Amino acid sequence: MTSPLPSSRLATHTALFLFFLLLGHLAQAQTLLSGRVMNAAGAPLSGASVGVQGTNLGTDTDSNGEYTITLSQGGSYVVGVRLLGYLNQEHRVTVKTGEKQTRNFILTPGDRQLDEVTVQGDRTNKFSRKSSEYVGKMPLSNLENPQVYATVGKELLTEQLVFTVDDATRNAPGLQKMWEPTGRSGDGGSFYASRGFVVSSQLRNGVVGSVTSTVDAVNLEKLEVIKGPSATLYGSALTSYGGLLNRVTKKPYETVGGEVALSAGSYGFHRASVDVNTPLNANKTLAFRLNGAYQYEDNFQNRGYTGFTKNLAIAPSLQFQPTDRLTINLDAEVYRGTNVGKQLVYIYYLDKVSNFGFSRADQTPLDYRQSYQGPGLTQDSRSTNLFGQVRYRISPSFTSTTYLSSSRSFSEGKGPYFYLASDIALSGGTVTTPGVTSLLRADQSTQDSHRQVYEVQQLFNGDFLLGNLRNRVVVGLDFLRVDSNVDFFGGIIDTAPLNVPGYDYRTFNGRAVDAAYAATPPPHYLVTTKINTYSAFASDVLNITDKLSALAAVRVDRYDNKGGILYSPIEAYEQTAVSPKFGLVYQPVKDRISLFANYQNSFNNQNSSYQNAQGESFVTKPERANQVEGGVKLDAAQGRVSATVSYYDIRVQNILRTLYTDPNTSLTVSAQDGTQWSRGAELNLVANPVQGLNIVGGFAYNYSKFVNTSDDVNGRRPNTASSPYLANAWVSYRQPSGTLKGLGLGFGGNYASDNKILNSVSQGVFTLPSYTVLNASAFYDLPHYRFAVKMDNLTNEHYWIGYTTLNAQKLRSIIGSIAYKF
The missing domain is CATH 2.60.40.1120 (Carboxypeptidase-like, regulatory domain)
Incomplete structure (x- = not known):
């Protein structure tokens, strides 16, 4: 079992790294x-x-x-x-x-x-991205980076007619959408699973940029899905043990240009988007770019009343280059949305699956196309992100970059949700026959809820020779403040019968919820915490030889929770964590094949103390995840084939778990010895075998289980770990020359195996069945026009996503689009 590096091991690794620095005269010069x-x-x-x-x-x-x-x-x-x-x-x-x-x-x-x-070697394989300046917080090619990541670029997004980050993630191996965005302040964005852990999209250009509603792709240049525990460079507040998502946005450029597009299709979908760029002065040192989109769509569950989602996204950006050494970027993201929440159905927490008479989502008595709610259950949400970046080239070898970022979310309104409950549980035991004939309908509203996150980050990047050894170094200082002021309130409103002809499901509506709250004021659940995190980190990629490089990095993180209310009062507490990272890359064939290995670490800060059976109090240590990974990266056939194959092993330690509550003293007895394992393999392939033909594909297997925790879930797969097998593929052909140059077709889809969203001794096992969803597109890309059409879910597959929930997904849809480019 992998454990956190003790100080002796850290000192050993540090000594080895310093030893490498002394090998300059023995190493081969680059x-x-x-x-x-x-x-x-x-x-x-x-x-x-x-x-x-x-x-x-x-x-x-x-x-x-x-x-x-x-x-x-x-x-x-x-x-x-x-x-x-x-x-x-x-x-x-x-x-x-x-x-x-x-x-x-x-x-x-x-x-x-x-x-x-x-x-050669860059855009022959147009869907491939061979380098990133964000993954390692320094310009580094994929072959030189010992960390695994996948990139979804704008060419693929355009070809698939992708409008949201959710749809873009379908092209990232090992990433599965788990929860629809609710728009609620603080936690409302989409959630995904990666390597057995839940992740969300909270980073933009490497710093905080949260959006709690659907994230529009109108300003997306590329999406980077960075795998594994990554706290060393990114901290723990915005990442998970499974990795992180980083949105890289479009930047201003020096000529007048842009695009206007209109799209329309199934379920009342309509969309208008614009991308306009222009220089603002004669010498073109000041440039402005504006991206914006308005989008509306009804809910596919459209028998009677239909829900809807309406979003507006505006993203202005300004770039000023007063000298060849100084670049200033100022930009913003403004999202406004009104929506009726998607139908999230939970398994009733006081029930057992054995009481249902079924254990799979495709066996429930729920009507896949039915909306079980009425009008007025709407929510308004806003996300406003402001960014500033100042980059100054100190010398040919050193650069300073300062980031200032503010991320603010707001929500107010209704949040409907549902419970699948058995007749046995609802009757209090008077019914003994398994079955489900009713649905509990509930609401969790937010009221004038806000969450603000501020980040200030200073980076110093260097690229220099020490002796004959090339060093690429980043040293960073980071301050992150999370200020929450969220008010959740609500509860169960009513019980509706299932499959009763003529029953009016619109009785669960805004007026009914307001009346229920007026009659019985609902409980409120407040989140009013304020958290400051102060961090310093450093990373060095050292070229020991022309083919061998080593990475060593470390982060020191000071966590300062000011206390407040997290559903119940919590005391202020502070913790310090150290997060190391190491990697090796060897290229047996230079710039074509690399063999890599890494050790990566993340942590989560825990509450301040707990008590054992003797009543002794202990200070809680940060929970930790340690990953060991190895694999092969390939960039062959003159750049036409790019691939990554890896195997990883993640061990989570110091999980705080409740053992029991003493009935005599009401003392809650806990221990911080819980563990969780997650291991698996991933494949990512991007290929251009012949001119015009492009292939994107991926496969992922993940094995996760609790190893030392409560008897209720010990030895079982966590219900948040998603499907163990995932696969994605996209194949397209674009006519490269001749009269029909720019005409193309694309086809692909996603597969996910069974997903256990409930997996415990006390409640049983409930499964979302496996699914295969196929999609296709056709397009004609001309110098000034682009015509495109896409069809999602070609086979009209009934399938569900969720963790602890089941959420029916959209049926077959078709959308057409026309764009004018100038």
Whole structure:
């Protein structure tokens, strides 16, 4: 069993790392090509593709316009650069073995198409992303990074006609949606499962950016799904043991351009979106971009009254580059929504599955298409995120980046939900025959509820040689404040019979709920906590040889909970946690195959104390998760095949568990010795086998169980761990040339095995059945127009998602779209 690193082991790893630093004169020197890509005014251009002709070597420039490519040997190379809105450019560069050569590029605005330049290794495989500056908080290629992550880029989002982050996650291996967004302040966003643990989308460009309603994809450049415990660089407040989701947003650029799109389809769906960019001054050092979308959709459960979701998303961004060393970005995300909550059906907590007469969602007496609620059960929600980024290039080797982020959510209104309850439980035991003939209907409203999160983060990045060893370093300071002022209230409103002809299910409505609360004031559940977290972290990627690199990182985290109310009063407490991270990468074939291994760590802060059977009090330690992982990353066939295969083992320790309550003293006896295991394997494949044909696929297996906990769930799979087997695939063909250039078709889908949403001795086992959902799209992409149509759930599959809940999903739908590009 893996355990947290004691101080002796941490010291050993630190000593080994320092030893590596002393091997400079024994290590093989690297042959590097680096430089900057700028416009005529000297302002850096980010996102430009830089590649070495005739090889699979290539990368994208970072936000400072800089790039670095590691060459296998010296020689004469043709290096090309391309960026949308600029003329492609090529230069011949001679590099000596073991030395670093610099080549800068100055691009001229123009309208030549990206595919007119013969630069290998970057966009041949258009769905592949070979590097990220966020995953490791430094520019790092996927092959050099010992951590596993998957990226869903804008090309795939456009081809699939994706409008939300929820739909984008269907392309990430091992990620399963578990809960619909409710819009409630503080906890209302979508929840997913990754590696047996629940995660949510709370990060944007590497810092806090929570959205509690459906997250619109109108401002999404790419979605990064980062796997495994990641507290060392990201902390614990915004991540989980399964990983994290990071939304990378669209940035302003230097030419006038944009897109306007209209879409419409099934269940009253209609949408309008806009993406407009323009420079604001003559020398193009100031640029503005606006992304926005309005979307409306009815609930597919449309027999009689239908629910609805109405969202507005506005995302302005401003980029100012007063010098070639300084870049300032200011942007915002404003989300406004009104919705009727999706029908979340819980298993009644005072019931047993054996009382139902069935144990699977597809056996329930619920009508899949029926809405069991009426009008007026609406909720208003708002999320407002404000961001500032100041990046200053101190020298060619060092950069300073300052982030300021504010994330605020608000909600007010009704939150309907339901209980599946047996006749035995509802009758108090007078009925003895298993069966379910009624549905409990309930509400949990929020009232003037707010949650604010502030983050200030300072990064210093360095890329330098120590002796002959290349070091890529990030040192960071982080302050995070979470200020909650949430008021939940409600309860069970009524009981409705099931499958009674002519019964009016609209009696559960806004007026009925208000009347019930007026007659009997409901209980309120407050969350008024204030939490400050102060952190410092450092990470170094050290190239020991041209093919071998090591990563070492550590975070020191000071957690300061000011106390308040978390449904009941809690005392103030403080905790300090240390989170180390280590990784090794060896490339037997340089820039094509890497073998990697990592140790990653996360933690969760716990309440301040607990008592044992003798009445002794103990200070609670932070709960910890430790991951060991290894695998292979591949970038072969001149960049046409990218793949990652990995095996991981995560052990959670220090889980606080209640043993029993002493009936004589009412003393709750606890122990902090609970454990949980999660292990599995994942495959991620992105391929371009022939021109025009692109394939995205993934497979994941996860085995999870409680190992040392209460007898009720010990040895069982957690009911939040999702389906153990998941698979995703998408295959598309786009005509690359000729009269029908830009015409394409896509087909794919997702598979999930049975999901146990209830799994205990006391209540039994309840299962959401496995499902296979197939989708397709057709599109015609012209220089100034794009026509597209998609059909989701081709086979009209009845399927459910949830953890502790069952939530019926949308049936077959079709949406058409037309866009004008300028």
